[in-house]
Amino acid sequence: MFLEIQQIKKHFGEGESRVDVLRGIDISIEKGEICVLLGPSGSGKSTLLNIIGGIETPDSGKITIHGETIGEMNEKNLTLYRRKHLGYIFQMYNLIPNLNIKENVEVGAYLSDNPLDVDDLLKTLGLYEHRHKLPNQLSGGQQQRTAIGRAVVKNPDILLCDEPTGALDYHTSKEILKLLEDVSRKYGNTVVMVTHNDALQNMADRVVKLRDGKIRKNFVNETKIPAAELEW
Numbered sequence: 383m384f385l386e387i388q389q390i391k392k393h394f395g396e397g398e399s400r401v402d403v404l405r406g407i408d409i410s411i412e413k414g415e416i417c418v419l420l421g422p423s424g425s426g427k428s429t430l431l432n433i434i435g436g437i438e439t440p441d442s443g444k445i446t447i448h449g450e451t452i453g454e455m456n457e458k459n460l461t462l463y464r465r466k467h468l469g470y471i472f473q474m475y476n477l478i479p480n481l482n483i484k485e486n487v488e489v490g491a492y493l494s495d496n497p498l499d500v501d502d503l504l505k506t507l508g509l510y511e512h513r514h515k516l517p518n519q520l521s522g523g524q525q526q527r528t529a530i531g532r533a534v535v536k537n538p539d540i541l542l543c544d545e546p547t548g549a550l551d552y553h554t555s556k557e558i559l560k561l562l563e564d565v566s567r568k569y570g571n572t573v574v575m576v577t578h579n580d581a582l583q584n585m586a587d588r589v590v591k592l593r594d595g596k597i598r599k600n601f602v603n604e605t606k607i608p609a610a611e612l613e614w
């Protein structure tokens with residue numbers, strides 16, 4: 383299995399304010415799979431994503447990516463690992479405002495020994511003609527495309543997406559989901575996507591539902607449909 387999440391536990395706070403956010407999470411994800419992580423607000427989705435990304439450490443349990451266990455890496459190797467193998471896409475695009483679109487994508491390329499060709503990727507993303515513009519000259523959808531480009535240009539094994547369409551309207555959200563699907567198919571990236579939107583489970587290979595720090599459902603979606611056909 384490509385990504386193994388084993389018995390992850392995590393709490394925040396102590397005493398009366400202690401919250402046990404993750405209470406023993408096990409998930410196995412195959413290379414190239416799109417895994418959609420659903421659950422009510424506060425169920426621990428983002429915390430789990432941050433643990434997979436090595437941004438947060440679990441109390442116990444382990445994350446293994448391609449045979450390497452994150453918890454066994456020292457800080458330097460973990461930083462290198464994050465840089466080379468993980469791409470992040472958030473609800474807010476977090477682009478650098480005074481760099482143009484191409485330069486924002488190049489920021490991601492600098493972090494990799496083996497980046498994708500930036501111009502090629504800008505074409506795939508439909509951004510090539512906008513490459514000399516600044517982020518504030520683009521729509522929200524185009525800015526999110528740029529953020530996807532910045533994450534994907536490193537050719538990461540895993541794309542971690544936290545509500546990637548949370549700030550976008552219906553049509554633009556579908557465009558972005560289709561783009562994530564296209565990119566994952568073209569470059570083979572595994573996608574782990576956190577969302578509130580139940581409809582997105584229909585485009586997933588694997589669906590995981592969290593509630594109260596536990597997995598309530600974890601199944602392979604046998605009736606997957608293309609992102610372009612999603613409705614909500």
Ligand SMILES: Nc1ncnc2c1ncn2[C@@H]1O[C@H](COP(=O)(O)OP(=O)(O)OP(=O)(O)O)[C@@H](O)[C@H]1O
Pocket residue numbers: 394395401403421422423424425426427428429430578
């Ligand atoms: N750094 C932190 N310190 C203290 N509590 C935290 C911290 N991070 C998260 N929490 C708490 O952990 C719980 C789970 O948060 P998390 O953001 O993982 O949930 P979520 O399912 O992603 O929620 P949402 O869908 O609203 O984003 C919440 O109760 C939150 O307040």
